[in-house]
Amino acid sequence: MLVLGIESSCDETAAALVRDGHEVLSSVIHTQIALHAPHGGVVPEIASRSHIEKIPSVIRRAVEESGCAFGDIDAVAVTYGPGLASSLLVGLSAAKGLATALGKPLIGIDHIEAHIQSAFLAPESPRKEDFLPLLALVVSGGHSAIVRVGTEGRPRVIGQTLDDAAGEAFDKAAQLLGLGYPGGPAIQKAALAAHGELDFEFPKGRISRDNPALGRLRADLCFSFSGLKTSLRTYLQKNPVRDEEHRNRIAAAYQDAIVDALASRCAKALKGGKCKGFAVGGGVSLNAALRARLKEVAEEADVPIFLPEPKYCGDNAAMIAALAGTGAGIRGKEAFLLDATPNLTFA
Ligand code: KG4
Ligand code: ZN
Numbered sequence: 001m002l003v004l005g006i007e008s009s010c011d012e013t014a015a016a017l018v019r020d021g022h023e024v025l026s027s028v029i030h031t032q033i034a035l036h037a038p039h040g041g042v043v044p045e046i047a048s049r050s051h052i053e054k055i056p057s058v059i060r061r062a063v064e065e066s067g068c069a070f071g072d073i074d075a076v077a078v079t080y081g082p083g084l085a086s087s088l089l090v091g092l093s094a095a096k097g098l099a100t101a102l103g104k105p106l107i108g109i110d111h112i113e114a115h116i117q118s119a120f121l122a123p124e125s126p127r128k129e130d131f132l133p134l135l136a137l138v139v140s141g142g143h144s145a146i147v148r149v150g151t152e153g154r155p156r157v158i159g160q161t162l163d164d165a166a167g168e169a170f171d172k173a174a175q176l177l178g179l180g181y182p183g184g185p186a187i188q189k190a191a192l193a194a195h196g197e198l199d200f201e202f203p204k205g206r207i208s209r210d211n212p213a214l215g216r217l218r219a220d221l222c223f224s225f226s227g228l229k230t231s232l233r234t235y236l237q238k239n240p241v242r243d244e245e246h247r248n249r250i251a252a253a254y255q256d257a258i259v260d261a262l263a264s265r266c267a268k269a270l271k272g273g274k275c276k277g278f279a280v281g282g283g284v285s286l287n288a289a290l291r292a293r294l295k296e297v298a299e300e301a302d303v304p305i306f307l308p309e310p311k312y313c314g315d316n317a318a319m320i321a322a323l324a325g326t327g328a329g330i331r332g333k334e335a336f337l338l339d340a341t342p343n344l345t346f347a
Helices: 033-039 044-066 085-102 111-120 166-176 183-192 226-238 244-273 288-301 318-325
Strands: 002-007 012-019 023-031 075-081 106-110 134-139 144-149 155-160 277-281
Touching: 002 044, 002 085, 002 318, 012 044, 012 318, 023 044, 023 318, 033 044, 044 085, 075 085, 075 111, 075 318, 085 106, 106 111, 106 318, 111 134, 111 144, 111 155, 111 277, 111 318, 134 244, 144 244, 155 244, 166 183, 166 226, 166 244, 183 244, 183 288, 226 244, 244 288, 277 288
Parallel strands: 002 075, 075 106, 134 277
Antiparallel strands: 002 012, 012 023, 134 144, 144 155
């Protein structure tokens, strides 16, 4: 089954062709980073306008680079949420139009579930189905969630951030430190250049059991990053950046706090979850310190870890087409009735 995947939930316009859920024939990503960088974050109006401009050429290139023709496509898969409403609408409309024109099925895909699939995209990578139940950490600019994929393949959120996403925490800190956008790579670079310990430790964002935002989620599997950002702002008010070395050491301590919050919750989840594997996805999974810590966590829990190749960590359409190829997603007439769903959740 040859699936064309389309992704436009945030600031990447992407299309890809994937055969049978794992063989990536092409993956084209147009990133809008340069458009949003001057604003220090994604501006929804700029994002949707750029998606409209780029989506035809991105889809055309994905088909050309795959060596296939439009007529070879068996189904069109598209992200319908979560994400920015006006951005999601562009991809969804393009996919509905294309599926109708080709007379092929449309498959609506959950972006977060697709990030989990991204860890299984490498040609030599094993099948997700062989490691169920699976624990997954999805960490991006918009989301931070610990997900358990059950033996029947259904994902369920078991822990998450109660406020900012991990990527957002990186982006906001980079802005406060004058390190530019996107913040994740900038903080990582600064942290790498740091020498020595900063005599300051950021709060670890533990959640008290009576926090009303928890709902049915366990406090020890959830995290909070808004306090971290506030403590950085307070620290900087009292201790303005003295020099490059000082800035680097702050970045290192801040990165450490995020990595620790994520890794400790995953370790907890793996302890009780009887999971056969541990997958990671999302833009923040590019972070080298996080990858190293999560490998340790997996080793301690004695489960294999699946990390996406760098090109599949951030938003891409290969993960959308691949997930559709495994049989997941909304299909049939229902798919054509799908609306952009900014707050889509499978919690
Ligand atoms: O998955 P993604 O491309 O888009 C969303 O769905 O949000 O993730 C983007 C996020 C940004 O917040 C960016 O700062 C973060 O991923 N990021 C990183 C790194 N590279 C990108 N965070 C930490 N370390 C990195 N190396
Ligand atoms: Zn994403």
